[in-house]
Amino acid sequence: MAQVETRARYAQHIILDTRWMDNDAYGHLNNVVYYSLFDTAVNRWLIERDLLRVADSAAIGLVVETGCRYHAPLTFPDRPTVGMRVAHLGTSSVRYELAVFRNDDDTASAEGHFVHVYVDRESRRPTPIPPSIRDALGTLRMPVPQPVP
Numbered sequence: 001m002a003q004v005e006t007r008a009r010y011a012q013h014i015i016l017d018t019r020w021m022d023n024d025a026y027g028h029l030n031n032v033v034y035y036s037l038f039d040t041a042v043n044r045w046l047i048e049r050d051l052l053r054v055a056d057s058a059a060i061g062l063v064v065e066t067g068c069r070y071h072a073p074l075t076f077p078d079r080p081t082v083g084m085r086v087a088h089l090g091t092s093s094v095r096y097e098l099a100v101f102r103n104d105d106d107t108a109s110a111e112g113h114f115v116h117v118y119v120d121r122e123s124r125r126p127t128p129i130p131p132s133i134r135d136a137l138g139t140l141r142m143p144v145p146q147p148v149p
Contacts, residue, residue, distance in 0.1 A: 006108070010142070019076060034068050091129070
């Protein structure tokens with residue numbers, strides 16, 4: 001069984017809010033909410049650094065792959081923190097690894113990833129990640145984890 005991630009293993013942390021409507025019939029956040037938290041954290045990070053202008057950026061990142069493992073439930077009104085790091089930075093793609101931490105917990109309630117492929121806004125064909133975005137994404141790289149003996 002893989003070790004659950006901790007906050008220290010992520011380069012950036014973004015605090016988000018849960019909403020009443022995020023709870024499902026089982027009394028915890030529905031699984032799709034975690035994907036929304038991932039997407040919101042990454043796009044907020046990009047927008048706050050003026051790396052994504054939703055209306056007119058020439059190159060945009062489209063999500064082509066996602067995944068999530070769940071360890072412990074969250075519920076409204078928890079305030080999750082999303083930890084972000086970059087695991088791979090290619091010519092036109094970036095793989096983000098993310099974790100959701102409940103309130104002040106140090107271990108992840110969920111861990112996931114998604115891959116952005118950068119495309120030209122008009123043609124929707126892959127394009128190299130713009131240099132300013134590539135440089136910023138480089139700040140999210142973390143050392144490769146070492147196996148636990």
